[in-house]
Amino acid sequence: MIHISDLHLTDLSTVRPQKIRGKRRLGHFSWRGRRRYRHLPAHLEALRRAVLDAQPDFIVVTGDLVHIGLPSELAVAANWLAALAPPGKMLVTPGNHDLYAEDSWAACEGHLGDYLHLSPSSGEAGEAPFRRGFPSHVSLQLGAERHTADAKGTTDRPLGCLQAFHESVDGIELYGLNTGCPTPLGAASGRLGSGQRHRLERLMKQAPAGALKVVALHHAPMRGVMPGRKALIDADALEALLADAHLVLHGHGHWSRSYRCGAAQIFAVGSASTADAAFRQFDFHPQEGTVQVRMGLHVRAVDGDGFGLGEEAAFSVSTGR
Numbered sequence: 001m002i003h004i005s006d007l008h009l010t011d012l013s014t015v016r017p018q019k020i021r022g023k024r025r026l027g028h029f030s031w032r033g034r035r036r037y038r039h040l041p042a043h044l045e046a047l048r049r050a051v052l053d054a055q056p057d058f059i060v061v062t063g064d065l066v067h068i069g070l071p072s073e074l075a076v077a078a079n080w081l082a083a084l085a086p087p088g089k090m091l092v093t094p095g096n097h098d099l100y101a102e103d104s105w106a107a108c109e110g111h112l113g114d115y116l117h118l119s120p121s122s123g124e125a126g127e128a129p130f131r132r133g134f135p136s137h138v139s140l141q142l143g144a145e146r147h148t149a150d151a152k153g154t155t156d157r158p159l160g161c162l163q164a165f166h167e168s169v170d171g172i173e174l175y176g177l178n179t180g181c182p183t184p185l186g187a188a189s190g191r192l193g194s195g196q197r198h199r200l201e202r203l204m205k206q207a208p209a210g211a212l213k214v215v216a217l218h219h220a221p222m223r224g225v226m227p228g229r230k231a232l233i234d235a236d237a238l239e240a241l242l243a244d245a246h247l248v249l250h251g252h253g254h255w256s257r258s259y260r261c262g263a264a265q266i267f268a269v270g271s272a273s274t275a276d277a278a279f280r281q282f283d284f285h286p287q288e289g290t291v292q293v294r295m296g297l298h299v300r301a302v303d304g305d306g307f308g309l310g311e312e313a314a315f316s317v318s319t320g321r
């Protein structure tokens with residue numbers, strides 16, 4: 001499984017600022033001033049090649065595909081995703097830049113479609129439309145049955161291969177949260193809302209015994225990790241739920257760090273399009289009652305388009321069987 005985030009992949013040079021209003025106008029100004037020099041297509045293309053070379057079984061994208069949530073940007077993002085992997089091999093969770101304005105969600109849903117893996121018929125009366133299909137939920141089977149051997153007994157596929165299902169199977173339960181929502185000028189905060197939190201709690205309790213539970217979201221899930229204007233507003237309530245999760249993947253900070261929240265190991269990954277573009281690769285090896293996890297952080301080499309291993313970690317997760 002590979003984790004990427006904060007692609008900011010669109011070019012706003014053909015968008016006339018006179019044609020856009022409100023917060024989007026300021027976002028366009030920010031892109032012209034700084035962001036277009038920071039998030040470069042060449043970096044993103046190098047990352048795309050490196051990810052394809054790694055032949056991942058599944059890819060998690062934790063938001064901020066675009067800059068100001070324009071429908072035209074989200075159409076470009078959908079094409080970029082399609083060139084990387086089909087929806088059956090990828091889960092996307094939106095970020096604050098994807099849901100930049102009130103009309104952004106309709107474009108997200110329309111263009112990103114199956115990549116969101118929205119849960120059908122979830123949501124409460126009065127709940128915002130952009131929270132209704134979340135958490136998304138994909139079950140990934142650890143591919144022991146795809147672990148084949150030739151006559152000499154050597155393997156041609158490693159353990160840890162993943163295959164996506166929409167019903168629960170023994171393996172990895174992946175939950176995608178939507179923390180993005182339109183915010184006032186100057187704010188890049190997020191919010192889950194009580195309905196989405198309650199559904200996450202229920203889904204994790206329904207997970208098969210022995211499953212590795214992975215939560216993906218854009219914003220940092222703990223208070224104090226990001227400054228207030230970029231924080232997840234209901235992080236405290238989420239933190240209590242993460243006692244039932246094993247791994248958490250997020251973006252938003254444009255940095256690659258790992259830290260803990262109770263028993264859950266949290267991994268943030270940097271932007272996919274900056275000079276220090278990065279992605280994380282996870283390999284999972286199930287054993288009785290535990291899953292052995294190997295994590296590699298791959299970082300773009302400053303003097304070229306290749307990616308090198310910036311950090312490695314190996315740890316064991318008790319899945320309670």
Ligand SMILES: [Fe+2]
Pocket residue numbers: 064095096097188218251252253
């Ligand atoms: Fe963000």
